[in-house]
Each structure stands twice: as C-alpha cells, then as structure tokens.
Amino acid sequence: MTLTKSFKELVQKQIAADPAYGEALLRESVDTMLAGDIDTGKALLRDYINATIGFERLGAATGTQPKSLMRMFGPRGNPQARNLFNVLGYLQKQAGVALHVGTEPR
Numbered sequence: 001m002t003l004t005k006s007f008k009e010l011v012q013k014q015i016a017a018d019p020a021y022g023e024a025l026l027r028e029s030v031d032t033m034l035a036g037d038i039d040t041g042k043a044l045l046r047d048y049i050n051a052t053i054g055f056e057r058l059g060a061a062t063g064t065q066p067k068s069l070m071r072m073f074g075p076r077g078n079p080q081a082r083n084l085f086n087v088l089g090y091l092q093k094q095a096g097v098a099l100h101v102g103t104e105p106r
Contacts, residue, residue: 008050008051011025011047011048011051012051012052014051015051015052019095022048022051022052023095023097025044025047025051026048026091026092026095026097026099027097027099029041029042029044029045029048030088030099032044034101039075042072042073042074042075042077043075045073045087046070046073046074048091049069053091055069055070058087058090058091062083062087062090064083064086064087072084
C-alpha cells in the first residue's frame with residue numbers, strides 16, 4: 001500500500017501533537033505481529049517510521065540501507081528476526097519506551 005503525502009502528514013501531525021499516539025502506534029504494530037498478522041504489523045510499523053524518524057535516519061542508525069528497510073516493511077517484505085529486532089530496539093530507544101511481551105489467560 002502506497003501512503004499518500006496527506007496521510008503521512010496527518011500521522012506526523014498527530015504524533016507531534018500527542019506523543020502517546022506514536023507510542024500506541026509502535027505498540028500496536030508489535031502486538032499485531034505477535035498476534036500473527038505480520039502484514040498489518042509491518043504496515044503499521046512502516047507508517048510509524050515514516051511519521052517519526054524516516055527511513056534515511058533509521059538506515060544510518062541501524063547500518064541498513066534505507067531502500068532495504070523500505071522493502072523489509074513493504075507488502076512483500078520478509079525481514080529477518082535480527083533485522084526486525086534491531087529496528088525495534090532502535091525505535092524503542094528513540095521513542096523512550098520499552099516494550100515487553102507478557103502473557104494473559106485465554
């Protein structure tokens with residue numbers, strides 16, 4: 001799915017106005033992937049990256065080419081666990097949050 005500039009701007013403005021929104025978007029992307037919906041989780045994470053630091057800065061910080069990161073989180077991307085966790089670790093640090101996996105009774 002290609003993001004329109006207006007959608008990117010909307011998400012950027014929302015995160016700038018309400019940092020908790022950005023944290024919720026990051027958390028939801030991880031929760032969605034953990035629930036088994038990898039494609040939606042990647043799309044949410046891509047929206048988060050576009051609205052916050054962008055792929056250029058993320059690539060410089062993680063040592064991964066920005067185009068590779070865009071492909072990883074694109075509809076046909078299949079990031080290796082090492083790359084995914086490297087990105088998530090950096091995004092958590094940038095956002096000042098720590099995400100944890102827990103269990104809940106069914």
